[in-house]
Amino acid sequence: MAQPHSAIIAAARVDADAGRTFWRGFVGLLPLWAGAIPSGMAYGLAARSAGLDPATAQLMSLVVFSATAQLSTVALLGTGVPVVVLVATALALNLQLLLLGLVIGRTLRPTWPQRLAAAWLLTDGAFGVSAGRGPLRLASLLGAGLSMYLGWNLGTGLGSAIGAALPDPHRFGLDLVVPLVFLAVLVPLLRSRTALGVALAAGLAALLLARLGLGSVAVLGGGLVGCAVGTWSSRRSASPGAPGR
């Protein structure tokens, strides 16, 4: 008699604990809203400049849920750039998610429903917040993920609303927000000479491709060149006796 009873209590305790962990993840990510809301707004404005209606702009934030992928492709939607190029760009910009998924799969061994839910909400920010506070837990990953999902979509809605109210976004310098978002994310990553070299190589290659009229693959090509330079030079400096890194 007592056994099922105590099993229920234990299950309830696990549930309450998971609930607390979920909220810890949710609240822990809130500081990142300071980045998510403005970049979500920038995307909303960019979508309006690209001629997307607010509902379609919001749909993209709900199903794609990636700042870099959305900001880099939104202006290309409906311009005749092949879908393959758009998908390849979105994937390349998010390759790190594959690595995060590998870590989650190894450490948590999630069940199928857990995988399907976690894959919907996985971002770098959510992973960083939940892995940065003690051992990685699925509940905190989901909490942080949902928090980012809400912040990003709220920012998108705000940006769409502001964009719809402005007569001409170009007059206010708002067409510049997309490169500015990328710059704001990039600059803090340039912490070593190698990183600076990678950025320069990738930027120059992208510029060259754009000048040659290959603008639609400038991002992928530049990225490829940058990665090659980084891999080559970090292998060199990783050899014994070499300075740095």
Next chain:
Amino acid sequence: MSPLGPILAMGGALYVLRLGGMLLPDLTLPATWERALGWVPVALLSALVVSSLAGSAASDPRQVLAAAVTAGVAWRTRRMWACLASGVLVAGLLRLV
């Protein structure tokens, strides 16, 4: 062409990418690949900055100045809202001149 198709295609591809890692927990990548993947964010973001600026900067070189100010603010503060506010402000002021 309706934007819905590309949007759903990108969403589906990213969902599979997010799921993919969790389905292959025992996969180990060669060290060179892991190192190359580590440079993906820096390389792609830099290419994105250049390609998103390239079109407009050719017609309006003042945008490069606004971008430089933003890069400086990003270096000093690392705050998204401060970067966007300063960049848009500088671009707006330069257009008044």
